[in-house]
Amino acid sequence: MPIKSSIASYKKDPFVFCSVILLLILLSIFILYPISMTLKLSLTKGGEWSLASYAAIFEKAYLQKALVNSVVLGCFTATFATIIGFIFAFLLTRTQIAGKTFLQFMSTLPIISPPFMLTLSVILLFGKNGFVSNHLFHFESFSIYGLQGLVLVQTCSMFPLAYLTLSGILQGIDSATEDAALDLGASRFRTFLDVTLPLAIPGIISAWLLVFVGSLADFANPMILAGKFDVLSVQAYLQFTGMGNLELGAALSNFLLVPCLAVYALQKFYLKKKSFVTVTGKPLRKGGDLTTKPMRYFLGLLAYSISAFILILYFTVLAGCFTKAWGIDYSFSLENFRYVFDVGWKTIMDTIFVSAIATPIAGGLGLFIAFLIVRKRFMGRRVLDVIAMIPFSLPGTAVGIGYVLAFNREPLLLTGTATIIILSFVFRNMPVGIESAKASLMQIDKSIEEAATNLGANTAKVFREITLPLIKPASFAAMAYVFVHCMTAVSAVIFLVSARWNHMTVLILAQTEILRFSAAAVLCLILISVVLSVFWLLKKLIGIDTFKKGAFS
């Protein structure tokens, strides 16, 4: 839009002007500044400008190996997770399979769990001294540590990402196109191959990339389960916090940034345009089924087996809570709870406290930014949109390192405080709020707001009295997910915790590392209970069912 008219629009609406300026300042300080600090550090060596750290990545064999390993792991995980995610999404949107509620619950459960909870139970079951590997069957040479274990765990915990993306896409495909193919005499399989699958391709690519990036940035699972299979995210953490090589740590975390940003850009600018999906608002076809009976049974069997496996993993953690010393003494004990409340009570309270503060701020800011972007036309709209969405694609390691570097000196001396943790949560999770608010804002007809404006209400009043009430359900659902993200975050927060402010996930990691598996299991249980009770409260108080699909978008 011409500059003159946009300046004029600012004059007309000073509220928008002030808000945009304020937001841009906030985003610059808490998103751009930390990233630039990490970038700067990675480009220096002993205070001088240098490319040594990046050169090291290509020269040192152990870093190259870590790079290759990360990519290999990412490809395996992304492929398996996308296939499983697709099966779940397809069964739930295109067939009449029994027990849809259960399958839907199973495909979202891993999202609300602490990130390495599944790793924990996999070790309890399949470790060298695990319950299955050692007590039920005796596989001597089998080892869960390394690529195989990581692919298993990451697939189980990340296929929900693929599922959510794909179920959105599949729902969006107008079933009339499939009906047309069926009516013209195509077989169900033919219809699937020639109509459904091609239409779902952008979604499949998108889901694959999302999981790939998730796997690349995942740091908690490899930390425990990698064995000698070194990956980039862990190496970045070790270099930064363990070996005191801050420059190399920063360089490695920036290296993670490249694929993440690339995927984000691809999704945003390429796939969105390419997408054939049309949201028509027509009711979904009822009663149709795109599978033959045997096919449905086969896919159903797969989905149920996977669900059962995940359930077993969860029950293992539950059993771990009440076991005296897993691997040595399987007798019943409540000792772990006493230990956890002794060691971790303050940490549990800290975690709930920082998450409870960060959630409404992230949700509120997200909502407000979405409102400005969708409803207002002003200079710098695209810039605001792009900057605000950046943290979504950043690996946690980069965010954590950036925050430590940026807020370690006057005037923003924040290391060691709750503030730094809360701020990282707010800006990292804001995109969730923005996206969900954007989606629901677009569904609300602009004319309602225009009517209010015509009747003399200003922007602030319109936002408060018209927009806000209309998008309240969606934003509460988004906030529930921000809360989950805050409770289960680990990769960024591990750099920010201190003697005073700790986080449950960091404590779980520490307990797992000193092999107090039962204590770690108890902490996982507490974490999930907190999250589920918040969901329950939301449902009771506001009537929002957070497990319903709409909440995830």
Next chain:
Amino acid sequence: MKKHSVLTYAVVALGFLFLGGCKSSNSNSLFVYTSLEEVTAKALIKAFEEETKIKTEFVRLSTGEAGARIEAEKNNPQGSIWVGGPAGSHAEARDKGLTIPYHSPATSTLNAKYKDKENYWSGLYLGILAFVANTDQLKKLGLTAPETWADLTDPKWKNHIQIPNPGTSGTSYNVMTTLITKFGEQDAFNYMKNLHKNISQYTRSGAAPIKNAALGESAVAVGYTQDIFRLIYESKAPLQLIYPKDGTGYEVAAVSLIKGGKQTELAQKLYDWLYSPAASQILADNFNAPLVKTKETQVKPEVLLPVTLKLIDTDVDWAGKNRQRLIDLWNDRING
């Protein structure tokens, strides 16, 4: 701007956050970074709090992590004192200007060998390196426990040995400097290259390998005796402790005050207290042999070293100065 927009709420909330953030760093508790084993650290801090009524909070970090954390926070140190971790790493922190000297009257009887010439750090106890083997696993594998350092590189142990990552763990760096002192740098690295083939995992924390051995996740591990004894005598794990026949290394577990710490005075009180009879007894109860003790201090008989054991002394200052270089070399040559 009109009243009560969401944005103003957010800005006000952020403002409070900053205030809250500043306030929390001025609180009156003593913050301690410790690289001691969790149980020992907890017992010490609890007794100190009860005796002095000084509110004390601690975080356990492995040696490398504690050093890195203190360095990262040097503009705004959170902790005031660092308890535990090998003297070499404390010397490294001293060389980086991260700690301050303190001449504690309580250390007057401490052997000069176990404290810094300029009083930057002083030793609490000696951590002796030893092998540990899971007897059940040995039976399963049909192998006998290793007796010398050379035994560990025998191909029959492939994927059955765990040691910590020397980058993060003081224990493992201690193993490395001991090997270099014993064999010379070149041969020590050749040795580690061979050992690498048998390692199933390099853990982040120093005590993890022996815990893994206790659980049967690995057959053999290298670690400090105090951690091994605890597992044998308290957890009744099927473990066997072996002192290497060709000599072994040790750490001087040390304590330093952190430069710019907000509670230096309280930290000094803890520093002094760590050499009190009460603290010595707690160390002894946790399978350590404290360097400063009274006649009343009851050291566990198991902890006493066999007279035949050869201890290999490493130069603490050299270990501190060369750490970064040796870790880089290890990453490059061994871990690659």
